[in-house]
Amino acid sequence: MKIVIARSGGFCWGVKRAVNMAIEATKEKGIVYSLGELIHNPQEIKRLENLGIKKINSVDEIIPETTVIIRSHGVPPKTIKALKEKNVKIIDATCPFVKAIQDKAVSLEKEHFPVCILGNSKHPEVIGIAGHVRDPFILETKEDVEKIPEMPKLGVVCQTTLNSEFLSLATSILVHKIKEIKIYNTICKATKVRQEEARKLAQEVDLMIIIGGKNSSNTTKLYLISKKVNKNSYHIESADEIKEEWFDNIKSVGITAGASTPQWIIEEVVGRVETISKRGQAVERGFCKTT
Numbered sequence: 001m002k003i004v005i006a007r008s009g010g011f012c013w014g015v016k017r018a019v020n021m022a023i024e025a026t027k028e029k030g031i032v033y034s035l036g037e038l039i040h041n042p043q044e045i046k047r048l049e050n051l052g053i054k055k056i057n058s059v060d061e062i063i064p065e066t067t068v069i070i071r072s073h074g075v076p077p078k079t080i081k082a083l084k085e086k087n088v089k090i091i092d093a094t095c096p097f098v099k100a101i102q103d104k105a106v107s108l109e110k111e112h113f114p115v116c117i118l119g120n121s122k123h124p125e126v127i128g129i130a131g132h133v134r135d136p137f138i139l140e141t142k143e144d145v146e147k148i149p150e151m152p153k154l155g156v157v158c159q160t161t162l163n164s165e166f167l168s169l170a171t172s173i174l175v176h177k178i179k180e181i182k183i184y185n186t187i188c189k190a191t192k193v194r195q196e197e198a199r200k201l202a203q204e205v206d207l208m209i210i211i212g213g214k215n216s217s218n219t220t221k222l223y224l225i226s227k228k229v230n231k232n233s234y235h236i237e238s239a240d241e242i243k244e245e246w247f248d249n250i251k252s253v254g255i256t257a258g259a260s261t262p263q264w265i266i267e268e269v270v271g272r273v274e275t276i277s278k279r280g281q282a283v284e285r286g287f288c289k290t291t
């Protein structure tokens with residue numbers, strides 16, 4: 001059996017940076033509090049907890065004069081203000097690509113363009129961007145886009161992990177409703193490459209495994225992209241969810257992972273697939289050639 005691993009799978013640059021910043025801070029401070037989960041991966045969160053990175057759910061839970069890390073998703077300015085009032089040391093691990101979107105939203109507003117964010121309204125990154133401007137439109141579905149009234153101006157930015165197909169769809173609808181529209185494609189390149197590779201890989205193999213937290217929006221999107229072209233697609237968080245019966249009559253397996261999936265979990269999954277497949281046939285392991 002052939003196992004093909006996507007080169008783009010696993011930690012993206014921004015997540016790797018945030019995790020490293022948090023680990024470095026624990027060396028000096030002992031305990032570092034993360035406002036919300038540092039990354040959307042329960043297994044990695046457990047490992048980080050053991051290193052001293054503790055999750056807190058809201059600013060109210062913060063003990064004054066401790067150290068708090070802002071995760072790669074960023075936060076609204078009001079959160080920074082509240083943290084400063086608590087007199088905590090802030091480590092800002094907002095991904096620079098997310099920061100750039102926050103800045104774009106602010107400058108659109110300054111140019112008198114109502115701001116529209118394409119993305120998931122409940123996702124912390126979108127909440128963070130939305131907090132930088134007044135009453136932005138947040139569009140998540142085709143229906144949301146269709147409901148936008150006709151207006152003279154609109155400035156559009158995207159959640160970094162938006163599905164590029166949704167951006168195309170939303171653009172094709174909005175250009176007919178808005179006289180002057182500025183659209184910034186702010187989908188992160190890491191996301192774009194990962195999604196394209198997952199799509200191509202899913203077309204080439206008999207079975208796809210997508211690894212990542214069930215609460216990870218970018219992993220869920222990868223799974224949906226894969227499932228669309230390959231019905232044998234499975235979204236798992238860890239190797240022990242893999243079932244032997246998935247591999248009956250399967251000659252090739254593709255493996256990819258979301259941006260918050262650490263390498264050690266990917267290795268465990270590849271190892272488990274190798275163990276299962278070795279029972280029947282020789283295993284060939286390689287990397288995807290599609291990127």
Ligand code: F3S
Binds near residue numbers: 013096189
């Ligand atoms: Fe940043 Fe892109 Fe990752 S925006 S957090 S590098 S997916």
